[in-house]
Amino acid sequence: TDKQLEDIATLLLKLKIDGIILTNTTTSRENLASLNKVEKGGLSGKPLKERSTECIRVLYHFTKGAIPIIGVGGVQNGKDAYEKFRAGASLVQVYSGMIYEGPGMISKIRDEVAELMIQNGQRDLQSEVVGVDHDDLIFRKKRLQQEKSKIAMNSNGESLVFGFDTKSSSL
Numbered sequence: 560t561d562k563q564l565e566d567i568a569t570l571l572l573k574l575k576i577d578g579i580i581l582t583n584t585t586t587s588r589e590n591l592a593s594l595n596k597v598e599k600g601g602l603s604g605k606p607l608k609e610r611s612t613e614c615i616r617v618l619y620h621f622t623k624g625a626i627p628i629i630g631v632g633g634v635q636n637g638k639d640a641y642e643k644f645r646a647g648a649s650l651v652q653v654y655s656g657m658i659y660e661g662p663g664m665i666s667k668i669r670d671e672v673a674e675l676m677i678q679n680g681q682r683d684l685q686s687e688v689v690g691v692d693h694d695d696l697i698f699r700k701k702r703l704q705q706e707k708s709k710i711a712m713n714s715n716g717e718s719l720v721f722g723f724d725t726k727s728s729s730l
Contacts, residue, residue, distance in 0.1 A: 561617050568621030578627040580652065581618055582611045605655070608633020612646050616692060619647025624690050635660070637671020644672070647690045 571579060611632025619628060630648030633655075634640050640651045656664055672684070681687040 580629040582632045616646040641675045644688045645692045
């Protein structure tokens with residue numbers, strides 16, 4: 560539930576967890592075709608794509624984008640992966656789709672995500688796509704990146720610009 564995701568987010572932030580894989584399988588059969596409703600055990604792949612993406616969106620919101628999310632669940636093509644990136648996934652992982660598509664699926668997804676980024680005028684996946692569905696957080700993220708490029712004065716009064724690598728927080 561969203562409340563459980565909020566509790567998980569609180570714990571992840573408190574423990575300073577480096578990242579989380581979200582989601583994998585579900586035993587829920589809510590809103591699924593009748594064939595899937597009678598099956599037992601964990602359900603994976605396309606049937607859980609929408610809820611998986613929504614879980615990513617919710618957890619990203621509750622963590623304010625501070626914890627990298629690996630999005631799993633129903634990634635069959637570049638559009639599916641792009642939706643998970645927009646929701647807040649930093650990476651996507653595929654399982655079921657590999658059974659049906661084989662290893663060539665990875666290149667296909669990469670190319671389709673790149674095409675979607677080009678169509679939307681985006682050049683950098685991590686800074687321009689990940690979490691873009693969260694307008695309030697994206698503006699905060701961009702402001703933090705700008706603050707990491709600080710201007711300082713040396714002893715002669717000249718301006719020095721320090722650029723930071725946003726991934727490692729180093730000069």
